[in-house]
Amino acid sequence: xxxxxxxxxxxxxxxxxxxxxxxxxxxxxxxxxxxxxxxxxxxxxxxxxxxxxxxxxxxxxxxxxxxxxxxxxxxxxxxxxxxxxxxxxxxxxxxxxxxxxxxxxxxxxxxxxxxxxxxxxxxxxxxxxxxxxxxxxxxxxxxxxxxxxxxxxxxxxxxxxxxxxxxxxxxxxxxxxxxxxxxxxxxxxxxxxxxxxxxxxxxxxxxxxxxxxxxxxxxxxxxxxxxxxxxxxxxxxxxxxxxxxxxxxxxxxxxxxxxxxxxxxxxxxxxxxxxxxxxxxxxxxxxxxxxxxxxxxxxxxxxxxxxxxxxxxxxxxxxxxxxxxxxxxxxxxxxxxxxxxxxxxxxxxxxxxxxxxxxxxxxxxxxxxxxxxxxxxxxxxxxxxxxxxxxxxxxxxxxxxxxxxxxxxxxxxxxxxxxxxxxxxxxxxxxxxxxxxxxxxxxxxxxxxxxxxxxxxxxxxxxxxxxxxxxxxxxxxxxxxxxxxxxxxxxxxxxxxxxxxxxxxx
Amino acid sequence: xxxxxxxxxxxxxxxxxxxxxxxxxxxxxxxxxxxxxxxxxxxxxxxxxxxxxxxxxxxxxxxxxxxxxxxxxxxxxxxxxxxxxxxxxxxxxxxxxxxxxxxxxxxxxxxxxxxxxxxxxxxxxxxxxxxxxxxxxxxxxxxxxxxxx
Numbered sequence: 001x002x003x004x005x006x007x008x009x010x011x012x013x014x015x016x017x018x019x020x021x022x023x024x025x026x027x028x029x030x031x032x033x034x035x036x037x038x039x040x041x042x043x044x045x046x047x048x049x050x051x052x053x054x055x056x057x058x059x060x061x062x063x064x065x066x067x068x069x070x071x072x073x074x075x076x077x078x079x080x081x082x083x084x085x086x087x088x089x090x091x092x093x094x095x096x097x098x099x100x101x102x103x104x105x106x107x108x109x110x111x112x113x114x115x116x117x118x119x120x121x122x123x124x125x126x127x128x129x130x131x132x133x134x135x136x137x138x139x140x141x142x143x144x145x146x147x148x149x150x151x152x153x154x155x156x157x158x159x160x161x162x163x164x165x166x167x168x169x170x171x172x173x174x175x176x177x178x179x180x181x182x183x184x185x186x187x188x189x190x191x192x193x194x195x196x197x198x199x200x201x202x203x204x205x206x207x208x209x210x211x212x213x214x215x216x217x218x219x220x221x222x223x224x225x226x227x228x229x230x231x232x233x234x235x236x237x238x239x240x241x242x243x244x245x246x247x248x249x250x251x252x253x254x255x256x257x258x259x260x261x262x263x264x265x266x267x268x269x270x271x272x273x274x275x276x277x278x279x280x281x282x283x284x285x286x287x288x289x290x291x292x293x294x295x296x297x298x299x300x301x302x303x304x305x306x307x308x309x310x311x312x313x314x315x316x317x318x319x320x321x322x323x324x325x326x327x328x329x330x331x332x333x334x335x336x337x338x339x340x341x342x343x344x345x346x347x348x349x350x351x352x353x354x355x356x357x358x359x360x361x362x363x364x365x366x367x368x369x370x371x372x373x374x375x376x377x378x379x380x381x382x383x384x385x386x387x388x389x390x391x392x393x394x395x396x397x398x399x400x401x402x403x404x405x406x407x408x409x410x411x412x413x414x415x416x417x418x419x420x421x422x423x424x425x426x427x428x429x430x431x432x433x434x435x436x437x438x439x440x441x442x443x444x445x446x447x448x449x450x451x452x453x454x455x456x457x458x459x460x461x462x463x464x465x466x467x468x469x470x471x472x473x474x475x476x477x478x479x480x481x482x483x484x485x486x487x488x489x490x491x492x493x494x495x496x497x498x499x500x501x502x503x504x505x506x
Numbered sequence: 507x508x509x510x511x512x513x514x515x516x517x518x519x520x521x522x523x524x525x526x527x528x529x530x531x532x533x534x535x536x537x538x539x540x541x542x543x544x545x546x547x548x549x550x551x552x553x554x555x556x557x558x559x560x561x562x563x564x565x566x567x568x569x570x571x572x573x574x575x576x577x578x579x580x581x582x583x584x585x586x587x588x589x590x591x592x593x594x595x596x597x598x599x600x601x602x603x604x605x606x607x608x609x610x611x612x613x614x615x616x617x618x619x620x621x622x623x624x625x626x627x628x629x630x631x632x633x634x635x636x637x638x639x640x641x642x643x644x645x646x647x648x649x650x651x652x653x654x655x
Contacts, residue, residue: 164558164565168518171551171558175525178551182544187535189544217590220621221583394628397617398636401610404597405640405652412651414598421594428587432579433514451547459541 011364031071038068173443
């Protein structure tokens with residue numbers, strides 16, 4: 001108990017509080033910039049932490065990650081530009097809400113969801129780290145494959161307007177994910193002799209091109225030769241009652257919050273899946289669980305709540321395997337390994353015995369980080385929303401330039417900018433031909449992991465795929481897939497019957 | 507819109523055929539003798555694209571799906587799109603040729619014009635302020651490499 005109290009006392013030290021606040025502030029600012037994200041900022045500032053006390057250093061880095069995760073949602077909602085890859089799904093409903101003049105409301109929901117998801121997974125880390133890690137360790141390739149099959153089924157069901165366009169979009173997304181090293185021999189595939197393609201295409205560049213560039217160009221192509229006539233959008237009035245988040249609306253989000261926090265925590269505890277998978281999976285589940293009257297893709301608060309809760313839940317949960325087994329669950333967690341080692345701590349089961357006080361100090365910093373995200377978030381959304389008052393002829397070129405520099409900054413290679421421009425063109429053409437960009441991006445995110453898990457399962461079990469039904473965890477996810485397919489088919493039949501009935505009545 | 511559906515379906519079929527006939531055979535490594543061949547998943551995806559696009563094409567022709575709806579893309583809009591793409595693609599060569607500040611100024615000015623900015627003073631202020639803020643934030647603040655620096 002003494003260790004716990006001294007650790008929490010370390011966390012509440014004024015210098016540590018300052019570091020956490022600084023980290024969260026930096027994270028929010030960096031998260032807002034398309035192309036830059038929490039992990040990039042962590043990588044950049046790790047050298048600075050050499051001069052900080054251990055708890056302060058880890059609190060500072062964890063604060064950046066928490067702030068970065070929330071910051072990504074700000075540009076996703078206001079500019080349709082995901083500041084970080086894990087905020088891509090937030091665009092689907094956040095931006096339509098901003099277009100309806102409810103940008104502030106969407107950001108309030110994003111903030112509440114982010115803080116809830118983060119707090120939920122932080123509590124999980126503190127209370128259940130050991131037992132959850134035991135199950136996470138049992139997630140082999142077959143189990144990961146079954147999770148990905150479930151996610152793939154969710155993708156296929158996302159496109160409701162034209163099913164075959166959805167299938168083509170998802171197939172194209174997976175095909176683009178095939179660019180890079182193939183998983184068996186590690187030889188380049190679809191590289192066309194370009195060394196930049198050998199490591200595949202980064203999701204952030206692709207997302208910025210498909211979502212932000214394509215959307216800005218779409219609005220600008222409606223210009224005549226003299227002056228642009230932009231869509232009447234993105235006006236936010238603080239006093240407008242439609243930007244108030246009522247208690248009733250908050251209560252209606254509770255099931256989505258809890259479900260998404262569980263999804264995010266589960267995904268975060270499994271090394272290798274990451275927050276991008278979590279946010280899309282959570283969005284897919286929320287969309288499929290939608291009640292009549294929910295307007296997903298047209299400005300639904302649950303569509304902002306689900307991905308934001310899930311991707312923030314990953315932040316804390318990714319530390320479960322790191323603290324208990326020494327296995328990082330995400331890119332940010334793997335960067336934290338470096339920071340721990342710099343301060344003479346090796347993450348793993350022995351950390352609790354050898355550096356118990358520091359561990360509880362880090363736990364305290366994580367809770368402090370949540371409070372800082374909430375307070376700084378409330379201040380920052382009021383500042384950032386001012387962006388919307390800027391004339392679009394000024395705002396759009398600036399966003400395009402930020403996207404351009406963000407794409408370059410990711411790899412310090414002009415090739416990323418060409419990729420962004422090319423996908424801006426592709427995204428525009430896909431919108432014109434009514435192909436789903438959402439399914440394309442999800443296909444891309446899951447494609448690589450799917451192929452790797454499939455290959456690993458085939459190689460590990462000598463081509464015997466029966467393990468998919470003998471492993472209890474894989475069997476659980478496969479049963480979930482079967483239940484989901486049956487539910488989806490049943491709801492499609494129900495919808496078809498209802499539409500036929502309405503036609504007959506008319 | 508009907509014509510758009512026909513063209514997009516035909517383009518998808520053509521792309522699928524191109525994948526199977528040329529891209530996959532020339533751009534995937536040989537099977538090492540274990541695991542799954544590197545060309546298997548792309549081949550399956552190519553066939554999925556061809557079959558889905560064919561179904562879409564037949565469905566559009568039979569039902570006349572999209573007839574009567576206006577085309578979402580005019581020739582002028584397509585030219586505008588090409589201009590945007592060209593400016594974004596030319597940004598890096600311009601910055602490496604003229605340096606970050608001059609190259610960025612040209613790119614931002616072109617973007618402002620394409621976005622409909624017609625006030626020269628505002629255009630200059632926006633371009634200059636953006637370039638300096640990005641330089642200060644990324645290069646000076648975060649130590650991120652900038653093109654042409």
